[in-house]
Amino acid sequence: MQAAKMWGEERYWGLGYEWDPQWVLDDEQKDLQTQLIALCQKTLRANAIESDKGFVYPRKNFEALAKLGLLGLIVPKELGGRGQSHLCAAMIVETIARYGCPSTAMCYTMHLGATAAALFRHHTNPALRDILTRIDRDVLIGTLSYSDPETGSHFWYPMSSRAERVDGGWRVNKKASWTTSGGFADWYIIQTTSPDFGGDYSNLSCFLVKKDQVKADPANWDGLGLRGNQSGPISIEGVVLPDTGLVGPVGDGAKSNDEVVDPFFLTCSSACWNGIALATIDIAKNHTTRKTHADVGMRVADYPTIQDYVGEAIIDTNASRSYVYLAAQSLDALTGNCDWELHADTDYLPRSRMLHWLWQVKFFAAKNVSHVTDKMLHACGGTGYKPGLQIERLLRDGKAGWVMGPTNEVLRQFVGKSALLGFEVLDYWSQSVNQRVLSNELKKMSRDEKMAFANGLLSELQTAAAA
Numbered sequence: 001m002q003a004a005k006m007w008g009e010e011r012y013w014g015l016g017y018e019w020d021p022q023w024v025l026d027d028e029q030k031d032l033q034t035q036l037i038a039l040c041q042k043t044l045r046a047n048a049i050e051s052d053k054g055f056v057y058p059r060k061n062f063e064a065l066a067k068l069g070l071l072g073l074i075v076p077k078e079l080g081g082r083g084q085s086h087l088c089a090a091m092i093v094e095t096i097a098r099y100g101c102p103s104t105a106m107c108y109t110m111h112l113g114a115t116a117a118a119l120f121r122h123h124t125n126p127a128l129r130d131i132l133t134r135i136d137r138d139v140l141i142g143t144l145s146y147s148d149p150e151t152g153s154h155f156w157y158p159m160s161s162r163a164e165r166v167d168g169g170w171r172v173n174k175k176a177s178w179t180t181s182g183g184f185a186d187w188y189i190i191q192t193t194s195p196d197f198g199g200d201y202s203n204l205s206c207f208l209v210k211k212d213q214v215k216a217d218p219a220n221w222d223g224l225g226l227r228g229n230q231s232g233p234i235s236i237e238g239v240v241l242p243d244t245g246l247v248g249p250v251g252d253g254a255k256s257n258d259e260v261v262d263p264f265f266l267t268c269s270s271a272c273w274n275g276i277a278l279a280t281i282d283i284a285k286n287h288t289t290r291k292t293h294a295d296v297g298m299r300v301a302d303y304p305t306i307q308d309y310v311g312e313a314i315i316d317t318n319a320s321r322s323y324v325y326l327a328a329q330s331l332d333a334l335t336g337n338c339d340w341e342l343h344a345d346t347d348y349l350p351r352s353r354m355l356h357w358l359w360q361v362k363f364f365a366a367k368n369v370s371h372v373t374d375k376m377l378h379a380c381g382g383t384g385y386k387p388g389l390q391i392e393r394l395l396r397d398g399k400a401g402w403v404m405g406p407t408n409e410v411l412r413q414f415v416g417k418s419a420l421l422g423f424e425v426l427d428y429w430s431q432s433v434n435q436r437v438l439s440n441e442l443k444k445m446s447r448d449e450k451m452a453f454a455n456g457l458l459s460e461l462q463t464a465a466a467a
């Protein structure tokens with residue numbers, strides 16, 4: 001039987017462990033969770049308020065997390081890390097978002113994604129191994145820089161990027177429209193077209209870039225919520241990287257996306273949205289059980305309407321948590337509990353098979369957080385609308401869930417389209433022709449229009465052949 005949930009010296013004022021799926025955690029993970037809740041109470045939560053008010057990057061929170069060995073959470077023990085699993089990563093992100101600071105939880109999610117991308121291809125790369133072995137000691141914060149200003153949330157399509165082979169290494173150019181921890185991270189995993197891509201945008205490569213090689217302007221960062229996550233634009237302009245700057249083989253980008261970047265982002269960001277939803281339920285419990293209406297002699301929590309709000313919020317959020325933990329457990333089962341040695345075989349890609357499940361997990365968590373934060377604000381009335389109670393901040397933070405790529409509009413398209421028509425129609429890189437649409441459009445043309453169209457195509461082909 002686990003001891004009661006504490007908040008410093010006091011019993012925790014929100015929901016107790018009886019509403020948490022503690023049975024998915026082993027003793028080591030429960031112990032880590034208890035230590036992390038204590039750290040949130042002592043340090044992270046106060047910094048969350050500071051980050052939100054002043055757009056302050058939560059480096060202080062990362063320093064505290066590093067002392068607990070959490071920057072190397074999924075790094076194998078032989079490299080000095082904690083050797084933990086997908087399940088534990090989800091629990092840690094949820095805990096940071098719920099009891100501590102959602103901006104930190106999002107920066108930490110991106111850090112885990114970058115760490116996974118590094119672990120995926122660390123076997124023969126001394127630069128990656130060097131970072132991984134010093135990650136906690138030197139507080140080396142990593143992040144992922146994928147989104148491109150030309151292609152919006154289609155982060156798998158980096159048009160404003162290029163890489164070329166040069167003597168002793170690689171010259172890399174990239175413009176990124178958003179990068180969590182941009183200008184503050186110590187190391188970045190970025191994606192560009194491959195040196196030999198020849199117009200084929202499915203041919204992508206990953207690179208390791210260090211802090212001093214990145215141009216950022218964090219002073220201009222602004223946003224509705226997650227204000228500490230500093231997700232501004234960055235650029236990398238003609239930087240020459242050593243051989244070890246290439247992460248994995250040339251052309252490894254799509255594998256890296258499907259096998260580590262997406263699985264970790266989708267699982268851990270979903271845990272972040274669940275943590276935010278739970279944080280507002282906790283606050284609503286605390287507030288509505290204390291606030292009384294003297295005319296009727298009742299607490300706000302005594303109204304059945306408020307009980308219904310809270311009941312539904314718990315049911316929906318625990319459904320979302322179950323989804324995240326089930327997915328994380330499945331990833332653990334598929335990978336021998338996150339055994340990175342198995343990836344020495346570069347074609348070992350078990351997580352990729354789960355991707356369509358992870359799309360669903362993220363969609364559900366990001367949808368739920370918007371609904372729950374809204375209802376918990378209603379349950380707390382005008383007091384919830386003011387910053388003091390902190391629901392207002394959490395509601396703004398949770399809004400990032402829906403719009404972060406893959407956005408929820410894109411995800412439900414992916415799921416519906418692939419379920420109805422097969423995975424092959426997803427066509428991420430616009431490579432397959434939709435013959436139905438093409439034939440239908442041609443049908444609408446007059447004879448002269450068809451002739452002009454055919455002539456246009458012919459001259460295009462002749463120009464290409466002559467080039």
Ligand SMILES: Cc1cc2nc3c(=O)[nH]c(=O)nc-3n(C[C@H](O)[C@H](O)[C@H](O)COP(=O)(O)OP(=O)(O)OC[C@H]3O[C@@H](n4cnc5c(N)ncnc54)[C@H](O)[C@@H]3O)c2cc1C
Nearest residue numbers: 144145146147152153178179180231400403404405407409
């Ligand atoms: C807080 C925050 C942190 C972020 N951190 C990072 C980061 O660390 N690294 C990173 O690489 N990126 C990051 N991003 C960027 C994010 O992943 C998206 O790329 C970004 O939010 C897209 O914004 P946009 O204005 O370009 O949207 P657009 O892509 O222009 O979308 C506009 C609308 O069109 C819809 N839409 C787009 N494509 C389709 C389609 N195919 N079908 C149907 N609807 C579609 C969208 O869903 C949306 O409703 C972050 C974003 C936020 C908000």
